[in-house]
Amino acid sequence: MIVVAIIGILATLAIPAYQDYVARSKFGVALAEVSAGKVGIDTRLNDGETVSKPEEVGLAAADKPTANCKFGAAADPDAASLTCQIVAGPVGVKDQTITLTRDKDTGAWSCSAATVPQKLIGREAVCKGKAT
Numbered sequence: 001m002i003v004v005a006i007i008g009i010l011a012t013l014a015i016p017a018y019q020d021y022v023a024r025s026k027f028g029v030a031l032a033e034v035s036a037g038k039v040g041i042d043t044r045l046n047d048g049e050t051v052s053k054p055e056e057v058g059l060a061a062a063d064k065p066t067a068n069c070k071f072g073a074a075a076d077p078d079a080a081s082l083t084c085q086i087v088a089g090p091v092g093v094k095d096q097t098i099t100l101t102r103d104k105d106t107g108a109w110s111c112s113a114a115t116v117p118q119k120l121i122g123r124e125a126v127c128k129g130k131a132t
Contacts, residue, residue, distance in 0.1 A: 034084035
């Protein structure tokens with residue numbers, strides 16, 4: 001009985017930690033996928049073109065999501081952004097949106113995921129999430 005109780009206590013502690021680990025992994029993979037579109041947007045803007053669809057910058061079409069993301073993209077000389085709505089995954093990240101925004105003056109990209117708890121993202125330098 002003591003062994004069963006110890007296993008139960010360990011499982012109670014380990015399962016939430018595992019779920020957070022899986023959520024962080026899913027967020028990281030989704031962020032990596034959407035980040036690939038930054039080069040495409042920069043290239044098109046440097047060529048004087050605009051972007052209205054994710055496939056124009058090398059991402060999957062919005063109506064054909066990958067296993068991790070449903071993409072969105074928009075860019076013109078005044079504003080540029082990429083979005084990834086996370087597909088599947090743990091409750092903390094499922095159906096949440098990652099938004100990458102390009103500063104029109106410096107060309108620097110910033111990341112935000114306003115509805116994802118920061119603990120599931122990592123450092124704020126990576127992406128700004130919801131304070132917990």
